[in-house]
Structure formats: C-alpha cells, structure tokens
Amino acid sequence: MSIDLPLVFAAIIAFGVIMYVVMDGFDLGVGILYPFFKDRGDRDVMMNTIAPVWDGNETWLVLGGVALFGAFPMAYAVILPALYLPLMLMLVALIFRGVAFEFRFKAARTRPLWDFAFAAGSTVATFCQGLALGAFVQGIKVSGRGFAGGTFDWLTPFALFTGAALVAGYAMLGCAWLIMKTEGGLRDRLFAMMRPIGLVVLAFIAGVSLWTPFHDPQIMTRWFSWPNIAYLSPVPILVALLGLGLVRAVRRRHESGPFLYTLGLFVLSYAGLAISLWPDIVPPDVSIWDASGAPESQRFLIVGMAILIPVILGYTGYSYWVFRGKVRADSGYH
Amino acid sequence: MSGLDALDLARIQFAFTVSFHILFPSFTIGLASYLAVLGGLWLWTGREVFHTLARFWSRIFAMSFGMGVVSGVVMSYQFGTNWSRFSDVAGNVLGPLLSYEVLTAFFLEAGFLGIMLFGWNRVGRGLHFFATCMVAVGTLISTFWILSANSWMHTPQGHAIRDGRFFPEDWLQVIFNPSFPYRLAHMVLAAYLTTAFVVGAVGAWHLLRNGRNEAARVMFSMAMWMATLVAPVQIFAGDAHGLNTLEHQPEKIAAIEGHWETSRGMPLFLFGWPDMEREETRLALGIPHLGSLILTHSWDGEVRGLKEWPKDQRPPSTVIFWTFRAMVGLGMLMALTGLLALWLRWRGQLYDTKLFHHAAVAMAPAGFVAILCGWITTEMGRQPWVVHGLLRTSDALSPVPAHNVAVSLAAFVVVYLIVFGVGVFYILRLMRAGPETVHVPVPEGVRAAPMRPLSAAGGTVESGGRAR
Ligand code: HDD
Ligand code: HEM
Numbered sequence: 001m002s003i004d005l006p007l008v009f010a011a012i013i014a015f016g017v018i019m020y021v022v023m024d025g026f027d028l029g030v031g032i033l034y035p036f037f038k039d040r041g042d043r044d045v046m047m048n049t050i051a052p053v054w055d056g057n058e059t060w061l062v063l064g065g066v067a068l069f070g071a072f073p074m075a076y077a078v079i080l081p082a083l084y085l086p087l088m089l090m091l092v093a094l095i096f097r098g099v100a101f102e103f104r105f106k107a108a109r110t111r112p113l114w115d116f117a118f119a120a121g122s123t124v125a126t127f128c129q130g131l132a133l134g135a136f137v138q139g140i141k142v143s144g145r146g147f148a149g150g151t152f153d154w155l156t157p158f159a160l161f162t163g164a165a166l167v168a169g170y171a172m173l174g175c176a177w178l179i180m181k182t183e184g185g186l187r188d189r190l191f192a193m194m195r196p197i198g199l200v201v202l203a204f205i206a207g208v209s210l211w212t213p214f215h216d217p218q219i220m221t222r223w224f225s226w227p228n229i230a231y232l233s234p235v236p237i238l239v240a241l242l243g244l245g246l247v248r249a250v251r252r253r254h255e256s257g258p259f260l261y262t263l264g265l266f267v268l269s270y271a272g273l274a275i276s277l278w279p280d281i282v283p284p285d286v287s288i289w290d291a292s293g294a295p296e297s298q299r300f301l302i303v304g305m306a307i308l309i310p311v312i313l314g315y316t317g318y319s320y321w322v323f324r325g326k327v328r329a330d331s332g333y334h
Numbered sequence: 335m336s337g338l339d340a341l342d343l344a345r346i347q348f349a350f351t352v353s354f355h356i357l358f359p360s361f362t363i364g365l366a367s368y369l370a371v372l373g374g375l376w377l378w379t380g381r382e383v384f385h386t387l388a389r390f391w392s393r394i395f396a397m398s399f400g401m402g403v404v405s406g407v408v409m410s411y412q413f414g415t416n417w418s419r420f421s422d423v424a425g426n427v428l429g430p431l432l433s434y435e436v437l438t439a440f441f442l443e444a445g446f447l448g449i450m451l452f453g454w455n456r457v458g459r460g461l462h463f464f465a466t467c468m469v470a471v472g473t474l475i476s477t478f479w480i481l482s483a484n485s486w487m488h489t490p491q492g493h494a495i496r497d498g499r500f501f502p503e504d505w506l507q508v509i510f511n512p513s514f515p516y517r518l519a520h521m522v523l524a525a526y527l528t529t530a531f532v533v534g535a536v537g538a539w540h541l542l543r544n545g546r547n548e549a550a551r552v553m554f555s556m557a558m559w560m561a562t563l564v565a566p567v568q569i570f571a572g573d574a575h576g577l578n579t580l581e582h583q584p585e586k587i588a589a590i591e592g593h594w595e596t597s598r599g600m601p602l603f604l605f606g607w608p609d610m611e612r613e614e615t616r617l618a619l620g621i622p623h624l625g626s627l628i629l630t631h632s633w634d635g636e637v638r639g640l641k642e643w644p645k646d647q648r649p650p651s652t653v654i655f656w657t658f659r660a661m662v663g664l665g666m667l668m669a670l671t672g673l674l675a676l677w678l679r680w681r682g683q684l685y686d687t688k689l690f691h692h693a694a695v696a697m698a699p700a701g702f703v704a705i706l707c708g709w710i711t712t713e714m715g716r717q718p719w720v721v722h723g724l725l726r727t728s729d730a731l732s733p734v735p736a737h738n739v740a741v742s743l744a745a746f747v748v749v750y751l752i753v754f755g756v757g758v759f760y761i762l763r764l765m766r767a768g769p770e771t772v773h774v775p776v777p778e779g780v781r782a783a784p785m786r787p788l789s790a791a792g793g794t795v796e797s798g799g800r801a802r
C-alpha cells in the first residue's frame with residue numbers, strides 16, 4: 001500500500017470544491033446581478049440560462065460535504081459546528097434561491113417577491129460562503145477531536161472582507177457567463193459591467209492575498225522566504241496577466257474570453273489558498289493525516305470515485321452541450 | 335429559556351427538517367417512475383393523452399423535486415452541525431454510504447433533470463424518455479443508499495468499535511444489514527402508493543368536473559390499478575418488516591403494542607393509552623391472542639414486554655402506539671380503496687361513481703400521513719439510541735450552545751412554513767388547472783432544437799406557453 005489515501009482524498013475534495021465554486025458560482029452570480037436588470041424579459045433570459053443546470057451545480061456542494069464526512073469525519077465534525085450560524089444562514093438562503101426557479105414562473109402578482117428571493121438568496125448564500133472561507137482560513141479552535149471555540153469566532157473583519165470578495169467574484173463569473181449566453185442589448189449592458197466588476201475583483205484578490213499571511217507566520221514564511229518567493233512568484237504574475245487579458249477581451253467584445261479569464265482567476269486564487277493552507281484540513285493545526293478517517297472507508301470510497309467521477313463529468317458535459325448556445329426569453333419550459 | 339436543552343432542540347430540529355424533507359421525496363420517487371411509464375407508453379402507443387399527462391405531471395414534478403432538493407441539502411449538513419459527535423464516531427461507516435448516494439444518485443438525477451424538464455424540444459423523444467428513466471432510477475438509487483445508512487443505525491453490523499468509534503470491517507454486511515431489505519421494500523412501496531393516491535385524487539377531482547375528460551380517466555384508472563395491486567403487497571411487506579423488527583429490536587415492538595409483561599397469548603390492542611410512568615396501558619381494548627398470532631404466527635407465542643428493559647432504555651410507547659396504528663389503518667384503507675376500484679371496474683362503473691370519486695379525492699393525503707407516521711414509529715422506536723444498542727442520542731450531540739440551535743430551528747420553521755406552504759399552494763393550483771391546459775404539441779421529427787433563434791419568433795412570443 002503505497003498510495004497516500006488522505007492525500008488523494010484531499011485532492012478529490014479540493015476538486016469538488018473548485019467545481020462547486022466555479023459552477024454554482026456563475027449561478028449565484030446571475031442572482032447577484034439580478035437587481036441591476038429591471039426588465040422582466042431580461043430577467044427571464046437570465047434565469048433561463050441557468051435553470052437547466054443549477055441543480056447539478058449545487059450537487060457539488062453536497063458532494064463536498066459528504067466526501068468530507070466520508071473521508072475526514074473528524075474535520076467534518078469540527079468545521080461544521082465551528083461555522084454553525086453562517087452555514088445555517090447559507091442553507092436558508094439557498095432554499096430561497098432554489099425554489100425561486102420554480103416559483104417565479106408560476107407566480108403572477110407575487111413575481112417581484114420571488115425575484116427578490118432569488119437575488120437576496122443568491123447574494124446572502126455567497127456572502128456566507130465567503131465568510132465561512134475567511135473564518136476557516138483564520139483557523140478553528142480544536143481540542144481533542146472536537147470544536148472548542150465560541151459561537152461567534154467566525155465573525156472577524158477578515159471574514160467579512162472575504163465574504164464581500166466572494167460576492168464580487170461570483171458576480172464576475174455570472175456576468176461572464178451571461179455574456180456568453182445572451183445577445184442584443186442585454187449583452188451590451190453586461191459587457192459594460194464586466195470591466196468595473198473585474199477591477200473590483202482584482203482589488204479584492206490583492207487585498208485577500210496581502211491580508212492572509214498576517215494570520216499565521218507560517219503562511220508568511222511560506223510565501224515570502226527565499227527560495228519560495230521565486231517558485232511561487234508565477235502565481236501573482238499570472239493573476240496580473242489574466243487581469244490584463246480580461247480587460248482586453250472585454251474591449252474587443254470577445255464572447256467567451258471573459259468567462260475563460262475569470263475561470264483562470266478563480267483557479268489561481270484557489271491554488272494560492274491551497275498553497276497557504278497546505279497540509280491543513282482544519283487550520284491552523286490539524287493536517288489531512290491527523291483528520292483522516294479509517295483507511296478501509298477511504299479504500300471503499302476511492303473505488304467508486306475513480307469510476308463515477310469521470311462518468312458524472314461525462315453526462316454533466318452532455319447536458320451542458322444539449323443546452324449550448326444563446327438563450328432567449330421564450331426558450332423556457334413547461 | 336423555554337426549558338429545552340440543546341439535545342431536545344437538536345432532536346426537534348432534525349425531526350422537523352427531515353419530516354418536511356421526506357414529504358417531497360416520497361412524492362417524487364413515485365412520480366419519477368410514473369413519468370417514465372407515461373413516457374414509455376407515449377413512445378410505444380403514440381397516444382397523445384400520454385404525452386399530455388407526461389407534460390402535466392412533469393410540471394408538478396419539477397416543483398416537488400425542487401423542494402426535495404433544497405430541503406435535502408439542509409439534511410446533509412445537519413449531521414455535522416447538530417450531531418457532530420455522531421459524525422465523528424460513525425462517520426467512517428455512514429460517510430461513505432452517503433457519498434455513494436451523491437455519486438450514484440444525486441448527480442444522475444440532477445444531470446438528466448435539465449433534459450427531462452427543459453429538453454422537450456431539444457432532444458428526440460427517445461432520448462427524452464431515456465433522461466426520464468435516468469431520473470427515476472436516480473431516485474430509487476438514492477432511496478437505496480439513504481435507507482441502507484438509516485437501517486444500519488437500527489441494526490448495525492459489519493463494524494468494529496475501537497476507541498469508542500466505529501470502523502467498517504465488511505462493507506457488504508454494513509450495507510445489507512438485517513433490517514435494510516425490509517425497510518427498502520416498505521419505503522419504495524410507500525412512495526409508489528403515496529403518488530398513486532395523489533394521481534388518483536387529481537384524476538377523480540377532474541372526473542367530478544367532467545366525466546368525459548380522457549386524461550382524467552386515464553390517470554384515475556392507472557392510479558387505481560396501483561392501489562389494487564400494490565396496497566395488499568404493502569400490507570404483506572409491513573408484516574414481514576414487523577417480524578424482522580421483533581427479532582432485532584424487540585423493545586420497539588413491545589412499545590408499538592403497548593405490551594408491558596412478557597407473556598404468551600398476547601392480545602392485540604386496538605385502543606389504549608400506554609402510560610410510561612405507571613408502566614401499563616390504560617383504557618386498553620384488545621382482541622385476545624391476536625397479537626401473538628400476528629407476531630409469532632402461533633396462538634400462544636411468547637412476546638417480550640417492555641418491563642424487561644430498564645426504564646431508561648424504553649422507547650416512548652405512548653406516541654408510537656398511535657402512529658403505528660394510524661399507519662396500519664391507512665394501509666388498510668388504501669387496500670380497501672383498491673378493492674372497491676377493482677369491483678367498480680369489473681362492473682364498468684369506475685368512471686361514473688361519484689361517491690367513489692369523492693372518496694378518492696379525500697384519500698389524497700393518505701400516503702403522506704402514513705409515511706410520516708411510519709417514520710416516527712421507526713425513529714422514536716429506536717430511542718434512546720442513535721445507533722441501536724451502541725450509541726446514545728445524548729452522546730451524539732454537537733458542542734453547540736442551545737441558543738444557536740434554537741435560533742436556527744426558529745428560522746427553519748418560519749422559512750419552511752412560508753416557502754413550502756407557497757410551493758404546495760402552487761402545486762395545488764397546477765393540479766386544479768388540469769392536464770388540458772398544458773397541451774403543447776411537439777412538431778413531428780423535432781430533433782435538436784435550432785441553435786440559432788427562430789427568426790420568425792422575433793423575441794415577442796410572450797411567455798404564453800409557460801405554466802400558469
Ligand atoms: C441516515 C439517517 C436517517 C434517516 C434516513 C432518517 N433519520 Fe430520523 N433520525 C436520525 C437519522 C435518520 C438521527 C440522526 O439519528 C436522529 C436524530 C436524533 C436521533 O435520535 O436520531 C433521528 C431522529 C428522528 C426523529 C426524532 C426522534 C426523537 O428524537 O424522538 C424523527 C421524528 C425522525 N428522525 C424522523 C425521520 C423521518 C421522517 C425520516 C424520513 C426521511 C427519517 N427520520 C430518516
Ligand atoms: C435523513 C437523512 C437524509 C439526508 C441526509 C438526505 C439528503 C438529501 C439531499 C442532500 C438531497 C438533495 C440532493 C440534490 O442536491 O439533488 C436529497 C434529495 C433526495 N432525497 Fe433525501 N435525505 C435524507 C432522507 C431521505 C430518505 C429517507 C429518502 C427516501 C426514502 C430520501 C430520498 C431522496 C430523494 C429521492 C431525493 C431527490 C430529490 C427529490 O426527489 O425531491 N431522502 N436528500
């Protein structure tokens with residue numbers, strides 16, 4: 001047995017999380033942008049671009065949760081109580097945005113209410129995710145195998161900052177997605193929004209990157225000591241290049257460019273985070289090996305994952321392919 | 335405060351959220367299979383009425399499915415937030431089972447749901463049918479895994495305990511634990527029956543308005559066939575399930591029956607008030623020997639009474655005595671409905687016996703009520719254990735303060751009542767509108783939808799074809 005199972009599972013969970021962030025990210029982003037578009041036809045289009053796929057996207061969140069439960073039960077048992085209130089609020093917000101897909105088209109007089117539920121649900125869920133992320137990065141108090149901190153440990157300026165950062169980030173993903181999926185006047189307005197949102201996001205990325213190392217001297221040395229600084233310098237450089245590429249793509253009104261550059265930015269930021277936290281699964285002290293579940297559980301699970309994840313990616317891809325192309329107000333269903 | 339501690343609150347929260355959740359899956363599991371059948375019949379016979387029905391029910395399905403998903407996501411996080419010690423202690427066993435549920439079921443459902451609901455004009459009929467089948471299969475696979483996990487908590491096996499934590503040793507034994515096959519069969523049948531009675535009620539309601547309504551006739555007839563055939567099977571499955579429980583959780587059966595002293599020739603109480611303090615069943619009204627006859631299949635079989643267990647290990651008999659009777663009573667009513675339908679069908683009066691149609695409308699909620707009663711019986715009958723005989727509920731709790739649980743519980747109650755209240759209201763409105771309103775003929779030979787916008791439509795086609 002030479003496979004390092006905890007490492008493999010950490011990679012799988014990391015993959016699941018980035019899939020979630022990117023895919024539900026653009027769904028939630030569409031919701032965040034909703035208040036900026038008052039026209040009912042525009043709103044129909046916006047919602048129809050994501051209606052057939054949002055459920056699959058949200059399933060990655062469920063996978064992230066249960067895979068943590070399956071492979072690192074201790075981490076699951078520590079992180080969830082530590083982030084109790086933000087997670088509960090996120091779940092409630094996700095309920096509102098999830099049912100809005102169905103309710104909005106059934107409602108007549110109350111439609112504005114469900115529009116509001118969709119926008120607010122998306123924004124609050126995103127903010128809570130960012131908050132949870134920030135609190136997680138800052139570290140969680142553990143004693144024995146359980147959470148030992150207080151109810152409001154997660155409520156810090158840094159966590160509020162990452163919350164806001166994620167709202168901006170998802171808005172950017174949503175905007176880029178919509179540019180690909182829409183046409184006409186709606187798309188023109190989205191193009192106009194893309195640049196300011198992009199600049200805000202880049203500022204947030206810079207802010208989070210500079211702030212993070214101050215939480216933990218270890219993170220500081222990891223990034224800023226020689227020779228690490230040389231090995232890791234491509235990360236910020238690439239971020240800058242992608243930012244430039246994005247601005248150019250918007251200027252040339254390239255339709256899929258903004259989305260691809262935004263994806264790149266997310267993946268890089270995520271990689272930066274992983275570099276900072278490695279090898280902790282519960283920062284600052286619990287490593288993936290400390291929290292690892294039983295090897296017999298992980299072995300049982302890895303077999304299924306190795307077979308099923310490619311299959312899932314396959315039919316998910318097929319479903320996206322079926323719904324490719326531009327979306328119009330009348331291409332809804334039922 | 336209210337005198338409830340974190341444990342009580344967490345239990346109430348779990349019971350509340352899962353009870354809401356289960357209402358939607360119960361309906362969608364059955365409806366997904368029904369839609370697959372309708373799609374298959376449409377492909378096979380080409381009769382437009384099956385298409386109309388499929389369109390009609392798939393809108394309702396979409397609503398119910400959406401609510402099942404959002405309430406389910408809450409469930410999967412609840413283990414960690416409220417029952418984190420349980421997660422740590424039993425995670426090695428239950429975590430992989432739930433992970434397999436996500437990998438084999440949830441993704442499958444979600445992946446094909448889009449095509450099933452939005453793909454009518456984008457893929458061919460055959461592919462659309464395939465997508466519907468995948469969603470239906472997904473709901474059944476989901477049932478498989480979640481019930482395996484739940485059954486393991488009732489009848490754990492295939493594990494070892496080290497340092498107070500569970501470690502899996504034999505996965506086949508864990509998955510196929512002794513109560514699992516019974517619970518799975520009983521639950522799937524329950525979901526099918528629940529759906530059948532809803533479909534039947536909607537059919538009957540429209541028949542009462544217009545007896546010539548072809549779609550209403552077809553759905554009413556299909557639903558009544560389900561009742562006729564499946565309700566008796568369910569009684570049989572329930573009986574087998576009870577015998578299995580007698581073997582593995584005899585105290586649960588004793589509590590269900592309000593049976594205190596171990597004895598032979600036990601009566602079957604039809605009425606009574608099991609009193610946990612006085613250790614007796616007051617006001618008992620029973621049929622002698624019938625209890626033994628059902629449970630041991632012999633006139634004088636011995637059944638153990640609740641007094642054999644220490645007080646702190648007795649499930650709350652007062653509640654589950656009644657929930658069990660409600661479930662069984664409804665099961666009998668369902669079988670009776672099925673028999674009546676068969677008789678009317680034979681006499682050629684199925685579509686014009688108004689009284690029977692009224693009865694069928696009244697039976698609409700029967701399945702939901704029976705399912706909730708069944709689950710309460712099962713889960714409360716396991717108390718005070720989370721993992722039967724091994725881990726107490728009180729040792730499973732998260733180290734979160736009571737006020738956190740109270741706040742989130744209050745939020746869930748308010749949000750669920752509003753959101754799901756509205757959802758159910760919309761569903762009822764769709765049901766009332768009836769199948770004629772959805773008739774959307776698909777042009778022959780439509781394959782993939784045009785990728786470029788239809789120039790003729792010009793963007794002005796109001797959302798008229800959309801649900802109302
Ligand atoms: C895989 C696990 C699982 C599954 C599928 C279910 N339950 Fe359960 N149930 C639990 C795992 C559990 C639990 C986590 O173990 C609880 C929490 C506290 C407890 O004792 O057991 C519980 C408690 C619990 C209670 C409270 C009992 C009490 O505290 O006295 C009720 C009423 C239900 N459940 C009802 C249901 C319903 C309606 C279900 C249908 C979906 C259901 N359960 C499925
Ligand atoms: C208490 C334990 C339970 C948990 C943790 C749980 C978890 C979940 C989750 C996370 C979802 C949403 C999946 C998605 O995103 O698509 C879901 C939906 C679903 N659940 Fe549950 N569930 C529980 C109980 C049950 C039971 C007992 C059944 C069946 C007997 C069931 C059947 C389903 C089905 C069929 C769906 C698909 C959505 C739907 O049809 O409405 N669940 N569940």
Ligand code: HEM
Nearest residue numbers: 517520524569572573576579662665666704705708709712
């Ligand atoms: C009429 C005859 C019936 C009998 C004898 C019967 C028997 C039982 C028994 C003994 C249990 C508890 C098993 C345990 O906890 O170990 C149970 C649970 C349950 N019953 Fe029934 N039942 C009947 C009808 C129904 C009907 C008609 C429905 C729903 C439509 C239903 C739904 C359920 C559900 C959802 C559970 C909980 C899950 C489970 O443990 O399987 N039952 N039933």
